[in-house]
Amino acid sequence: MSQTKEIPYKIYLDESELPKQWYNLRADMKKKPAPLLNPGTGKPMTLDELSVVFCRELAKQELDNDTKFIDIPEEIYQFYKMYRPAPLVRAYFLERALGTPAKIYYKFEGNNTSGSHKLNSAIAQAYYAKKQGLKGVTTETGAGQWGTALSMACAFLDMDCQVYMVKVSYEQKPFRREVMRTYGAKVTPSPSNTTNVGRKILEEFPGTGGSLGCAISEAVEAAVSQEGYRYVLGSVLNQVLLHQSVIGLEAKAALDKYGVKPDIIIGCAGGGSNLGGLIAPFMGEKLRGEADYRIIAVEPASCPSFTRGTYAYDFCDTGAVCPLAKMYTLGSTFMPSPNHAGGLRYHGMSSTLSELYDQGMMEARSVEQTSVFAAAEQFARVEGILPAPESSHAIRVAIDEALKCKETGEEKTILFGLTGTGYFDMVAYEKYNNGEMSDYIPTDEDIAKSLAKLPKVPGEN
Amino acid sequence: MSQTKEIPYKIYLDESELPKQWYNLRADMKKKPAPLLNPGTGKPMTLDELSVVFCRELAKQELDNDTKFIDIPEEIYQFYKMYRPAPLVRAYFLERALGTPAKIYYKFEGNNTSGSHKLNSAIAQAYYAKKQGLKGVTTETGAGQWGTALSMACAFLDMDCQVYMVKVSYEQKPFRREVMRTYGAKVTPSPSNTTNVGRKILEEFPGTGGSLGCAISEAVEAAVSQEGYRYVLGSVLNQVLLHQSVIGLEAKAALDKYGVKPDIIIGCAGGGSNLGGLIAPFMGEKLRGEADYRIIAVEPASCPSFTRGTYAYDFCDTGAVCPLAKMYTLGSTFMPSPNHAGGLRYHGMSSTLSELYDQGMMEARSVEQTSVFAAAEQFARVEGILPAPESSHAIRVAIDEALKCKETGEEKTILFGLTGTGYFDMVAYEKYNNGEMSDYIPTDEDIAKSLAKLPKVPGEN
Numbered sequence: 009m010s011q012t013k014e015i016p017y018k019i020y021l022d023e024s025e026l027p028k029q030w031y032n033l034r035a036d037m038k039k040k041p042a043p044l045l046n047p048g049t050g051k052p053m054t055l056d057e058l059s060v061v062f063c064r065e066l067a068k069q070e071l072d073n074d075t076k077f078i079d080i081p082e083e084i085y086q087f088y089k090m091y092r093p094a095p096l097v098r099a100y101f102l103e104r105a106l107g108t109p110a111k112i113y114y115k116f117e118g119n120n121t122s123g124s125h126k127l128n129s130a131i132a133q134a135y136y137a138k139k140q141g142l143k144g145v146t147t148e149t150g151a152g153q154w155g156t157a158l159s160m161a162c163a164f165l166d167m168d169c170q171v172y173m174v175k176v177s178y179e180q181k182p183f184r185r186e187v188m189r190t191y192g193a194k195v196t197p198s199p200s201n202t203t204n205v206g207r208k209i210l211e212e213f214p215g216t217g218g219s220l221g222c223a224i225s226e227a228v229e230a231a232v233s234q235e236g237y238r239y240v241l242g243s244v245l246n247q248v249l250l251h252q253s254v255i256g257l258e259a260k261a262a263l264d265k266y267g268v269k270p271d272i273i274i275g276c277a278g279g280g281s282n283l284g285g286l287i288a289p290f291m292g293e294k295l296r297g298e299a300d301y302r303i304i305a306v307e308p309a310s311c312p313s314f315t316r317g318t319y320a321y322d323f324c325d326t327g328a329v330c331p332l333a334k335m336y337t338l339g340s341t342f343m344p345s346p347n348h349a350g351g352l353r354y355h356g357m358s359s360t361l362s363e364l365y366d367q368g369m370m371e372a373r374s375v376e377q378t379s380v381f382a383a384a385e386q387f388a389r390v391e392g393i394l395p396a397p398e399s400s401h402a403i404r405v406a407i408d409e410a411l412k413c414k415e416t417g418e419e420k421t422i423l424f425g426l427t428g429t430g431y432f433d434m435v436a437y438e439k440y441n442n443g444e445m446s447d448y449i450p451t452d453e454d455i456a457k458s459l460a461k462l463p464k465v466p467g468e469n
Numbered sequence: 470m471s472q473t474k475e476i477p478y479k480i481y482l483d484e485s486e487l488p489k490q491w492y493n494l495r496a497d498m499k500k501k502p503a504p505l506l507n508p509g510t511g512k513p514m515t516l517d518e519l520s521v522v523f524c525r526e527l528a529k530q531e532l533d534n535d536t537k538f539i540d541i542p543e544e545i546y547q548f549y550k551m552y553r554p555a556p557l558v559r560a561y562f563l564e565r566a567l568g569t570p571a572k573i574y575y576k577f578e579g580n581n582t583s584g585s586h587k588l589n590s591a592i593a594q595a596y597y598a599k600k601q602g603l604k605g606v607t608t609e610t611g612a613g614q615w616g617t618a619l620s621m622a623c624a625f626l627d628m629d630c631q632v633y634m635v636k637v638s639y640e641q642k643p644f645r646r647e648v649m650r651t652y653g654a655k656v657t658p659s660p661s662n663t664t665n666v667g668r669k670i671l672e673e674f675p676g677t678g679g680s681l682g683c684a685i686s687e688a689v690e691a692a693v694s695q696e697g698y699r700y701v702l703g704s705v706l707n708q709v710l711l712h713q714s715v716i717g718l719e720a721k722a723a724l725d726k727y728g729v730k731p732d733i734i735i736g737c738a739g740g741g742s743n744l745g746g747l748i749a750p751f752m753g754e755k756l757r758g759e760a761d762y763r764i765i766a767v768e769p770a771s772c773p774s775f776t777r778g779t780y781a782y783d784f785c786d787t788g789a790v791c792p793l794a795k796m797y798t799l800g801s802t803f804m805p806s807p808n809h810a811g812g813l814r815y816h817g818m819s820s821t822l823s824e825l826y827d828q829g830m831m832e833a834r835s836v837e838q839t840s841v842f843a844a845a846e847q848f849a850r851v852e853g854i855l856p857a858p859e860s861s862h863a864i865r866v867a868i869d870e871a872l873k874c875k876e877t878g879e880e881k882t883i884l885f886g887l888t889g890t891g892y893f894d895m896v897a898y899e900k901y902n903n904g905e906m907s908d909y910i911p912t913d914e915d916i917a918k919s920l921a922k923l924p925k926v927p928g929e930n
Contacts, residue, residue: 016484017550023477089478090562090853101551101625119580121855121890163850164562183644183895187855189902190846385651389624392551394582394648429582431892434644441650 017100019262021093027257028080030250033288034360035076036295039367041246041359042334044070045321050466053331061228061330062247063238065136069247078250080132087131087164091120092254096262097426101390103410110413112406113270114426115259115286116393121187122157124396124428125282126242129251130157133240134165143236144168148198148223150177151351151398152184153428154242159191170237172198172226176217176346184432198223205229205327219343220354225327243279244324244333244358252285259423260289270301270423272409276401277305277314277372278351280358286425287370294369303370304409305361306401308380309449310348313338313357314365314372316455321465322356332463335362338450339458345448349436350377351398355458375404376447381440383407384430396428397436478561480723482554488718489541491711494749495821496537497756500828502707502820503795505531506782511927514792522689522791523708524699526597530708539711541593548592548625552581553715557723558887562851564871571874573867574731575887576720576747577854582648583618585857585889586743587703590712591618594701595626604697605629609659609684611638612812612859613645613893615703620652631698633659633687637678637807641896648893659684666690666788680804681815686788704740705785705794705819713746720884721750731762731884733870737862738766738775738833739812741819747886748831755830764831765870766822767862769841770910771809774799774818775826775833777916782926783817793924796823799911800919806909810897811838811858816919836865837908842901844868845891857889858897 034040043052058067069078080088099112117125137145144167149155155171162169171193178185178197185195198218199206205225209216216222224241231239242248263270273290275283283305293299307314313336323340324330337356344353357365364370377397384400386407387393395403406424413420430437439445495501504513519528530539541549560573578586598606605628610616616632623630632654639646639658646656659679660667666686670677677683685702692700703709724731734751736744744766754760768775774797784801785791798817805814818826825831838858845861847868848854856864867885874881891898900906 018484020481023479087853120853121849121892123892127853160850160853164853182899183892186895186899186902187892190849190855190898192850388582388651389621389653392548392581392588392621392625394651431582431584431644431648434647437651438643438647441647 013266015098015266018095018097019265020095021258021262023089023093025261026088026093027254028085029077030080031253031257031288031292032072032076032078032250033253033292034073034246036292037363039363040073041363044331044333045465047332047463048466050468060232061239063137063140063142065139066133066247069250070245081135084131084135091127093258094119096259099391102387105386105390106407106410106414108410108414109417109419110410111419111421112410113423115255116426117255118393118396118426118429122153122160123431124153124157125252125255125285126154126157127160128254129242129248129281130154130161132251134158134161134167137238137240138165138167142238144170145238145240146170146227146231147240147242148172148220148227150174150220150353152177152181152432155193155195156184156187157242158240159188159193162193163191169193170230171195172200172223174198174218174220174223180435181432198226200226203229205329209326217346219326221326221340224325225329228325228329243281244354244356246360248281249284249358249360252281253288255282255285255425256288256290259286268421271420272302272304272422274304274306274402274405274422274424276352276398276425276427277307277357277361278398279354280361282425282427284358284361291364291369304405305370305372306405307372307374308348308350308352308401309374309376309447311338311344311353312374313355315374318459319362319366320462322462324356332465333359335359336365338455339461341461342458347446347448348377349397349439349445350380350401351396352401373405375401378445378447380404381445393426394430395426396430397433399425399427474727476559476727479556479558480726481556482719482723484550484554486722487546487549487554488715489546490538491541492714492718492749492753493533493537493539493711494714494753495534495707497753498824500824501534502824505792505794506926508793508924509927511929521693522700524598524601524603526600527594527708530711531706542596545592545596552588554719555580557720560852563848566847566851567868567871567875569871569875570878570880571871572880572882573871574884576716577887578716579854579857579887579890583614583621584892585614585618586713586716586746587615587618588621589715590703590709590742591622593712595619595622595628598699598701599626599628603699605631606699606701607631607688607691608701608703609633609681609688611635611681611814613638613642614889616654616656617645617648619701620649620654623654624652630654631691632656633661633684635659635679635681635684642893645893659687661687664690666790670788678807680787682787682801685786686790689786689790704742705815705817707821709742710745710819710821713742714749716743716746716886717749717751720747729882732881733763733765733883735765735767735863735866735883735885737813737859737886737888738768738818738822739859740815741822743886743888745819745822752825752830765866766826766831766833767866768833768835769809769811769813769862770835770837770908772799772805772814773835774816776835779920780823780827781923783923785817793926794820796820797826799916800922802922803919808907808909809838810900810906811841811862813859813862834866836862839906839908841865842906854887855891856887857891858894860886860888
């Protein structure tokens with residue numbers, strides 16, 4: 009790409025350039041993502057049905073496939089100013105270390121205490137819950153980024169926050185728990201005996217370290233069984249991708265300022281919220297035929313929903329209390345190996361991204377965790393940021409693509425999402441530092457076993 | 470102060486506005502800080518003597534009381550761009566929460582993986598060591614911020630880094646250790662049996678959790694007993710304050726842009742590097758009679774060198790292997806209570822700051838740790854940054870001063886240094902969250918006991 013102005017190491021937008029609207033990618037999709045279904049009737053979830061679990065404004069956003077831009081409420085906008093606009097960084101040092109002609113940029117979302125992009129949606133969800141007059145919200149958290157983000161948002165708005173934390177994370181990350189407690193949240197290891205579904209899972213799988221799917225089930229049950237509470241979710245949902253579009257809007261505005269157009273856009277994908285947010289405006293251009301981009305979703309080889317899953321209706325949670333979502337899934341009973349330390353352990357994938365992937369609008373790649381941590385270490389040493397294991401999946405593929413450019417001599421422009429920092433992931437880094445990290449890839453039988461339990465959609469054959 | 474332009478939440482200088490020179494505050498002091506003395510002869514340390522321990526360029530900077538501005542070498546300048554300019558934040562949310570008419574600003578130095586301002590001097594010291602052709606450096610670290618910063622700098626320059634980490638921190642902060650290891654450093658808990666001085670201290674105080682003073686002694690011994698190594702120190706020294714002047718220069722440039730002049734400048738003080746850096750250009754104006762500022766050093770009540778120490782020559786380290794420095798000191802054998810969780814546990818204070826304090830150019834205040842963590846919690850909840858315990862000392866006094874303004878109605882402008890984040894300090898936060906934090910203040914006898922062991926300067930009565 010031809011560039012006229014010299015590109016600084018970090019591009020900060022002015023505060024006045026912070027996007028005032030979220031961009032709803034679904035509005036530009038000709039074939040919309042498949043709707044959430046009521047597992048009892050097999051019919052699309054209605055606004056009223058969704059409003060039992062989610063607060064009403066969020067349920068509306070979940071169902072809205074048409075409104076292209078949605079105003080960011082003033083209170084959320086003010087909160088965003090605490091940590092946004094987030095920097096777009098030109099990875100000069102990484103380029104030099106790799107000796108690549110590629111130009112590498114990353115959008116860094118880790119400059120806030122939650123340590124990731126999750127705060128973008130947490131404040132939105134807490135705000136709408138508060139506006140509806142609710143007392144508090146319940147949620148699940150895996151690595152703890154989402155729980156921390158929600159705790160921060162709730163503390164700011166003076167709302168109650170109840171977090172079900174995947175037990176293995178709760179034990180491996182006591183400090184994450186303490187950050188949430190500092191922000192006033194109540195944190196319970198999941199599965200717990202505080203819910204029916206938790207007790208049932210504990211009976212069936214005694215000693216389990218839990219999973220995101222279990223924790224979601226518990227948090228949903230806690231929400232519907234308490235007056236004045238709703239459940240909120242940090243990824244997967246359409247509404248979350250909507251809020252996260254602020255990442256891509258800022259990234260695109262920063263690149264546009266310098267006349268830079270990426271050739272390849274790379275993001276890690278667990279439930280899909282960061283990737284969906286980062287690519288939103290670029291994918292919009294692609295859908296409208298205005299531009300072309302290679303877009304790559306990166307997932308762990310130990311939890312490969314895009315690359316080895318099936319595109320089908322499945323439960324969002326292990327306990328099967330949520331609506332059915334059509335997505336690339338490994339089956340809601342799939343549990344990644346306990347060896348897996350790198351986050352992104354959700355069994356499914358955002359319906360929006362799943363549909364786009366199915367349409368061939370993006371690629372997916374799975375990477376093994378030892379190579380992910382090697383990329384993390386290399387990045388940390390030259391770019392000065394110790395990345396989250398999740399983000400490091402994107403780093404791995406960004407480095408791989410840059411090294412391909414070194415071979416071919418192509419001066420491609422690569423943009424990737426650096427979703428967060430790894431300061432609470434040092435148990436995983438310690439494993440890597442000690443050479444004790446292993447790669448585990450599920451067998452075809454492992455995956456077939458959980459896919460065999462996919463739900464039957466009522467009314468379908 | 471009258472302000473014309475609307476002040477954004479965060480003021481980012483442009484990359485081109487990053488200071489190109491450090492400012493040497495000593496050049497503007499009529500009465501210079503007292504020189505380091507050779508403990509054997511009682512005479513000022515010469516460049517040659519200092520060059521045995523420090524690399525030569527740093528030894529020069531240590532002794533240079535006259536050069537007002539020193540060029541930042543190009544390589545350091547490029548490294549600074551990784552995480553600088555650092556933001557100056559207007560604490561709108563904190564002001565609102567306090568209901569104060571005061572205007573509060575903080576210079577935030579935590580947006581880098583070392584989690585603090587320490588990186589500003591670490592890269593400078595590692596750079597000069599590299600330039601001198603050395604293989605590596607040794608150092609001590611307490612809370613781990615300095616050790617992490619030095620590890621990052623050494624990884625970037627491909628130098629060996631050996632860190633002696635105060636044992637109690639090593640045990641309470643295993644994750645800090647892993648960050649340093651990820652950056653390739655060798656980390657040893659101090660006191661250790663790898664040095665003569667370590668073995669001696671272990672004999673005298675078996676089971677001790679260590680102290681900064683002990684760790685310094687070990688690191689110095691390790692440096693002088695290995696070919697191609699020098700010792701580097703993260704605070705206290707003149708050279709370190711010089712490098713840290715980048716904090717104050719940026720803060721002042723950002724304030725000047727909006728025509729803002731602070732009435733009160735507040736910084737936490739352990740060895741004095743952050744405070745010395747933050748106040749440098751402001752103190753310069755004050756020394757030259759161009760402006761007046763109230764400057765407040767905040768220290769823990771459990772380690773009160775300014776407020777309860779003596780201005781005298783003392784050893785910089787417990788093992789008495791370093792030169793003598795004239796400073797406000799509690800005595801080099803002083804050990805803060807093991808209850809003390811809030812950092813800033815050095816027995817002495819920068820000679821430059823000590824001299825300025827003695828001249829009445831600044832005030833000092835000591836605060837108890839429970840109130841420090843209460844301030845930290847309040848700040849985290851409204852400003853979205855979980856602060857380092859060290860930084861929270863400054864937050865405490867900034868809040869106190871803002872609340873005074875609320876009583877008097879004065880619209881004072883307060884600037885404080887937010888030196889870093891508390892992500893690796895969650896053991897301390899957990900204590901606070903559980904209501905298990907206690908305040909311990911040393912008795913007059915405690916202090917008298919360690920002050921009784923102040924060294925006699927040869928040739929003095």
